[in-house]
Amino acid sequence: MSEHLLLAPLLESYFRRRLTKQRNATPATVASYRDALRMLILFAAARLRKRPAALVLEDLDRDLVLAFLDELEEKRNNTVATRNARLAAIRSFFHHVAAADPASFGVAQRVLTIPTKRAHIEVTHHLTDAEVDTVIAAPDQRTPRGRRDRAFLLFLARTGARVSEAIGVNADDLQLGRPHSQVLLHGKGRRDRVIPVPQDLARALAALLRERGITNHEPRPIFIGAHNERLTRFGATHIVRRAAAKAVATRPDLAEKPISPHIFRHSLAMKLLQSGVDLLTIQAWLGHAQVATTHRYAAADVEMMRNGLEKAGIKGDYGTRFRPTDAVLQLLNSI
Incomplete structure (x- = not known):
């Protein structure tokens, strides 16, 4: 067997040269x-x-990789999306193998033919404006932690930022002194974007910076944890869950919704869509690489219409291309 088929050198060259350089x-x-x-x-x-x-390398043949992917789903209970993400990493490595060592091309080619698995796309969960406001108002504004929590929740709700983007924002990413405030978000895959900051969020951020003695030009994190370090993903999730648990006392129906940091992103997208904002604008706002990702919000909006009509006693197989002209007229006439 050729020494080029040894796994260690190929892994080292993959991470040191292909991915990094x-x-x-x-x-x-x-x-x-x-x-x-x-x-x-x-x-x-x-x-x-x-x-x-x-x-x-020959140990990592197609059958073994397929068995590994099956174990992810069956024993580790990974979702299809996670399974596909693991497969993407494996395929990336074997693309490198095929280019770096022609002798291993056959092994690599067999692995590269493993297809991704189709996943069922569920209707996107989101909160109404009233529900979002209830969760944002839950933290105790009399304490520094409560003021930080409210500002963080407001940031998620008004910008639609991913958790990684929100906790990664520094004071020098903010432009609060302009007539129209804005924030620079550092997105996935080095795709940065500038998002407008509404007045309520701008006031909350300015107050938080004053409380911590930070100016807009300092490269210091806005949201910090209990030990004055940058807020972690775990800490962000804890803030949202703590606020949601408290908000249930005011709105018991919130207990039935899967509230996480990401639900604020979905909620903003649905609000923009229902306000008449086109999908391309929403795609740019949220930083989606493809408009197909944004399209699920349109599908969710159609599902909302279908559910509303069925609750009103108007049933039918409307499909994904639902055009409820007659049904909507019936509903309006019945009100």
């Missing part, structure tokens, strides 16, 4: 691909009863 991958991408390949190697070592360092 040639693809200029972000640290988050490198970490995600590293974790996926680490899991695959540990699975292969256990299945073949070899030490990880003793594995060769």
